[in-house]
Amino acid sequence: MEHESNADIPLFLKMNAQDNTAIIVNTGGLKQGVQFSCGLTLIQRIPQGHKVALSDIQPGEEIIRYGEVIGYAEKLIQKGSWVKEALVNLPTPPELDSLPFSTNLKEVRPLEETYTFLGYRNSDGTVGTKNLLGITTSVQCVAGVLEYAVKKIRQELLPQFPNVDDVIALNHNYGCGVAINAPDAEIPIRTIENLAKHPNFGGEVMIIGLGCEKLVPTRLNDGNDDDNILSLQDEDGFVQMIASIVKMAEQRLNRLNERQREVCPVSDLVVGVQCGGSDAFSGVTANPALGYATDLLVRAGATVLFSEVTEVRDAIHLLTPRAVNEEVGKSLIREMKWYDEYLNRGQVDRSANPSPGNKRGGLSNVVEKSLGSIVKSGTLPIVDVLSPGEKVRKKGLVFAATPASDFVCGTLQLASGIHLQVFTTGRGTPYNLSMAPVLKVSTRNTLQEQWHDLIDINAGKIATGEASIEEVGYEIFNDILEVSSGSKQTWADQWGIHNDLALFNPSPVT
């Protein structure tokens, strides 16, 4: 990456020697006539994060960033001019049936130093990073009653159990009025099931059902019809419902309160990575730094989940070579094809991603967004592929297939078992999860300055030369260990702001 270190002089960022475009670094953009130290002169104003043509690009010629084709010129783009979105014709997505597998497998060199964190060891060998009572629901009908009960439990019971961090209702929009036997129904069902088995809940199960729902509660309880399930239709009215839920919670809080943190190896950690509200800096600062942290985690023996099929699809030719074997390569292709088909069914336009904000931030199309997005996954081999909502089963770098929607991706990664999510953002989003902390990394200095009480780590300093990718990568890595150990809180957790679960249900409602 080429950049200059003084923020007062005109700066552009060129990612690869082959690139014929670069992005403008300076806040507020640069005016017509501005000259860079290399001699390039802008022939029109270009906003921050948007692309400048480094040479004349002929009509139909390749437009290159990250050393990859992000599109073809609609008409002549003059050297020094703004490579606007409308000038970039979208290339066709990579053909899925002829991609190479396992041709770019880097060796995973273990870190020299041993890293640990403080976690709650569970009886099944997993580790929790929070100590939570999670109350699951088999149907959305019970949500209002459960919210009432949770409020009461928080106020009246929780203070008696100081080792328990919180009580959480796993409310969702599923369970009835849905096509429970449709082929894709397994996705929301296993998601609900796996959410309830999250290691932060310490193996305590508590399921609130209604009694007549399609999603039978025993399906969430390994087929058992025991005292982990409470059906509201069995209760004698509202007051009784609340009393029964509170009593059931108290038994579990007693047990959870016995949990203590102990030293655990980093290999017990499962970390999710995601980006949202992306801009042209995402692929330059925050995502490369997160990619570096991903490599560190994998080298330390941990598991890292990366996701977002719609933002991986156009860069899939860069990922199949990193599939550790043919089986994993084929699984990657399977998930891409499933999603292609799902989008076709709904007649989805590819141009709807990036969002308007992404585009204002300088991202021309989904190809450019994808190239910047997959950098989060680092450089090491992909050892496994999870279908949406499946539990993680291997250590190392894993592709967890999910939509790119922040909330749906977050919910599915939680179901897969992440202890913490690292979330990079260029435009800014206050997104947070209640089951696991979300560490927010900004792509630009200005966002960190503006949202000083929401952004946890600033990767913007990479663009201005104040820090290296490696340095920010280590900062992310160290913060992951501190937040997982409970010795540091994210800004969003300090404020106590959380988003609801958002299930992925590709089947019709009925």
Added chain:
Amino acid sequence: MEHESNADIPLFLKMNAQDNTAIIVNTGGLKQGVQFSCGLTLIQRIPQGHKVALSDIQPGEEIIRYGEVIGYAEKLIQKGSWVKEALVNLPTPPELDSLPFSTNLKEVRPLEETYTFLGYRNSDGTVGTKNLLGITTSVQCVAGVLEYAVKKIRQELLPQFPNVDDVIALNHNYGCGVAINAPDAEIPIRTIENLAKHPNFGGEVMIIGLGCEKLVPTRLNDGNDDDNILSLQDEDGFVQMIASIVKMAEQRLNRLNERQREVCPVSDLVVGVQCGGSDAFSGVTANPALGYATDLLVRAGATVLFSEVTEVRDAIHLLTPRAVNEEVGKSLIREMKWYDEYLNRGQVDRSANPSPGNKRGGLSNVVEKSLGSIVKSGTLPIVDVLSPGEKVRKKGLVFAATPASDFVCGTLQLASGIHLQVFTTGRGTPYNLSMAPVLKVSTRNTLQEQWHDLIDINAGKIATGEASIEEVGYEIFNDILEVSSGSKQTWADQWGIHNDLALFNPSPVT
């Protein structure tokens, strides 16, 4: 309807002279050998709400309830035996291209007495039944921040505005990570737009956006970019976001606090009807009584919305004759076809509705459920058909096409502008909405006794002969007026339990 009045003696309910089945009324069911006064003897035990064969039904012969074919006998069903679900083969749904229009149009006789209620008159002529500050969102990213702000507004601001009932965040799972230009995207978008324009919000608009979302906030503000919109990305951090939201709310609370209830004609009311957690009594007690109330409301000049496409589809041949003209008839068919296609896309099995609870309650299949369900719509002509989430535009009986899912139906009916929903239930559900009250009607005495602090009206007494359909119909009608006037609260509103909005998004997430 034939029934006997003493609860101690064996009772069955036969709905139509042509029926060869009837349902068992007695709590706990009836044993083998029990003899009815007509001479029929049970040859096996039959649970409450389940069907008894009134004559031998030969293999392949029609099984009739409500005077309609609910299926065909799988094998010989002997007189006095239990007509179990497995014995009833599902008939094909009515063919849509040859249904008669407008052949059964009853005259709408205005009620002799004039009925009124106390409502809040809005400047556009509509009337509110609550006085609420509704805060809309253009994207789910802002939900955590908005919840924090709403809590603060409720605690610190609301007590200063005694005429305002509550502050409500219209959170939802839409706005980004969605196929915003897909053909069906108009459904969730117009739903969000119309929810924010609900008459209970008094014309005050307040939209919280993020800034980079696909659903541009001006789309929810009639295209205007004015001070009704607050984008979090324009704010300097979290503390500033909360302060700005609170300030924006205070201006609107000041104006809302000036609203006063005044006498309004019943013709200003828009009432939604729905059923959920149905059993075999739904179509016998609660739904017929609600149908009677529907007729009363329409005769008084009000608007009634009935919905639930998947529970109307199999009885559509009984509704097209009630379409007031060909245009309305064709609109009914259009909505049925759209839903058939939507379900086919997702490879949905028709047998998944009824739910397991419905089946335990005695409903064999969706045909039987549908016949019981459409009774809620009364007997009068259907004057208009709304596509999902459209605003109501005509007075009288309207079919508002929605899924049968309680929450999705409720949310869409709110978008269409209902002031109150009447919800009949056999199995029992604590479902409630925050924007408008939900009046709950039980189908059985036992449910009302068990859920004494959740059920508002008991229609079960119709089955035992303690009240007539007309009497319970008038009871519902009068309660609608009282609850709309604010002089009576539903049980669920007294407890303050509410379910979240659940949008209908038939398009893929991305």
